Amino acid sequence: MLDTQPEGYVTADGRKIGGVLMEMKNITLRFGGVVAIKDISFDIREGEIRAIIGPNGAGKSSMLNVISGFYHPQEGEVWYKGERRPRMRPYEVARQGIARTFQNIALFEGMSVLDNIMTGRLNHMSAGFFKQALWWGPAAKEEAENREKVEKIIDFLEIQHIRKTPVRRLPYGLKKRVELARALSAEPSILLLDEPMAGMNVEEKEDMSRFILDVNDEFGSTIVLIEHDMGVVMDLSDRVVVMDYGKKIGDGSPGEVRNNEEVIKAYLGVSHD
Amino acid sequence: MIYREAGDFKTTYAADNQTFPIKGDRFAYYVVLAFALGVMPFIITDYWANAIVIPFLIYTIAALGLNILIGYCGQLSLGTGGFMAVGAYSSFKLMTSFPELSIVFVVILAGLCTAAVGVAFGLPSLRIKGFYLAVATLAAQFFLIWLFTRTGWFFNYSPTGMITAPTRTVFGYPVTGPRASAVSMYLFCLAFLIAVAWLARNLTRGTLGRKWMAIRDMDIAAEIIGVNPLTAKLSAFAVSSFFVGIAGALLFTVYLGAAEAGEAFGIDKSFLVLFMVIIGGLGSILGSFLGAFFLIVGPVLLKLLLVDNLRWPSDVAAHLEIMIIGALIIIFLVLEPHGLTALWRTIKEKLRLWPFPH
Secondary structure (H helix, E strand, O other): OHHHOOOOEEOOOOOEEOOEEEEEEEEEEEEOOEEEEEEEEEEEEOOOEEEEEOOOOOOHHHHHHHHOOOOOOOEEEEEEOOEEOOOOOHHHHHHOOEEEOOOOOOOOOOOEHHHHHHHOOHHHOOOOHHHHHHOOOHHHHHHHHHHHHHHHHHHHOOOHHHOOOEHHHOOHHHHHHHHHHHHHHOOOOEEEEEOOOOOOOHHHHHHHHHHHHHHHHHOOOEEEEEOOOHHHHHHHOOEEEEEEOOEEEEEEOHHHHHOOHHHHHHHHOOOOO | OOOOOOOOOOOOHHHHOOOOOOHHHHHHHHHHHHHHHHHHHHHOOHHHHHHHHHHHHHHHHHHHHHHHHHHHOOOOOOOHHHHHHHHHHHHHHHHHHOOOOOHHHHHHHHHHHHHHHHHHHHHHHHOOOOHHHHHHHHHHHHHHHHHHHHOHHHHOOOOOOOEEOOOOEEOOEEOOOOOOOHHHHHHHHHHHHHHHHHHHHHHHHOHHHHHHHHHHHOHHHHHHHOOOHHHHHHHHHHHHHHHHHHHHHHHHHHHHOEEOHHHHOOHHHHHHHHHHHHHHOOOOHHHHHHHHHHHHHHHHHHHHHHHHHOOOOHHHHHHHHHHHHHHHHHHHHHHOOOHHHHHHHHHHHHHHHOOOOO
């Protein structure tokens, strides 16, 4: 098992995976009488692509919401960078370097693509109220500096041509890409992607997969990913957590998960090798 | 043909980020500014100042304030009249308590008082939104007016319940009170409008503005990205009320001279400013100007047309005026729900391609 290598390892394609960045310990989340997540533990290592899969209603998105601080589990602990994370509001979690995209695109429709992505850099901008009001030295300088960083991401994701377009005019596939750009511009240490390929056609899925791999490769971002497309998950991820009815039924490399009896029974159905 | 960005290359992000990226716009802006500062003071008459220009300047400030709250931050407010009253009454108290204090500081301090009150009444926005917040701010409107008409301390126990602005000067020229000339009042209000518009533009173009718009467009996503909803919403309430308070202070000290809370700052003022913002365009600085222009100048122009040119009886004209303005509002909103700014934007897009649209 991978857990026996505390200091990290090197993948087959030569990427270095570091130690444990975040660890979920015995998380239980209830909504009234409904148990959405039941006693789940897993860890996320630095630099890896970690997938969470499972059938509808398995609790994957709830898990992501726990990580991003939107839900607070009744039991269990979240450990981040070696420290136990206290109960936090989502914006405090964001400041710690966790960014995410949403299953149903949550862009700011009234703003331009550029403004949306600039919003992602909020936590890197510190000019005070009065400096902004007067647009004096530091505020204007900071804006230009951050714009430069944002432009790099715009280049990277190939969305230069829509830079100034209001988001509400964009087609679905591009919106997904802008959302990734917004999350990326925060330079997160953990990037959470909630079904980045939902509703896309094959070509768009290929593009998005390439972007995810490139992000991981170039920025060294740790990525946690929820996805339904099995082929994509198995190809992209280093390790996979499998959930069903709020329980963890499998955890390991794609190969291990694919051959796990319980996973096959619950999710993949009859083996189709 | 002439109006387009082609050939107008930007080499820095700061240049790309400026307020008027297109040369034609920049030019028009400087022309308007030069006209307002260089020509208007020499041609302005008492009638034009009192009927159109000064109310237009003052209501534009109020509309800018409300636009920040509703248009940029998405927090619906019906308390504008009440907040204007706070500006008016605090300027009155400041003028009478500190006669030495310059009127410029009086107006700014009145704005700050209003900002504090605005933040207090903005607290419910942390829990409620939309129409429910509108109702909560409506309560602010009624409460504030009740407070100012019932509590003698606010109007210095004057027997009529009115507040009257004493004469105050700037550089030796009276800008308030009966001796103030049209030119000095005009320049005084214009200076405030330019400052407020400039501040509003700066605040909405940077980080704070993006935080507000993020809250407006999707508050949950905004919070997950790292916007603290508490500071974002309350700062919008503070800035908005600051501007509205300045407008209220100017309306009372410069324009009205004497006022009574219920009459001068009633619920109809809240709606008037709200209509300006909606008709002008939510989330647009230019929209605040256009909306105020439409609702202040429109009725006056109609009156000129009906009474002076067509010789209609003035009472018939007054009623028709309301009906026509109402109809125009409806027509505009049906044709262009996003207000005059959107109309202007469409025209600009057409203009860029003109005369070869293919």
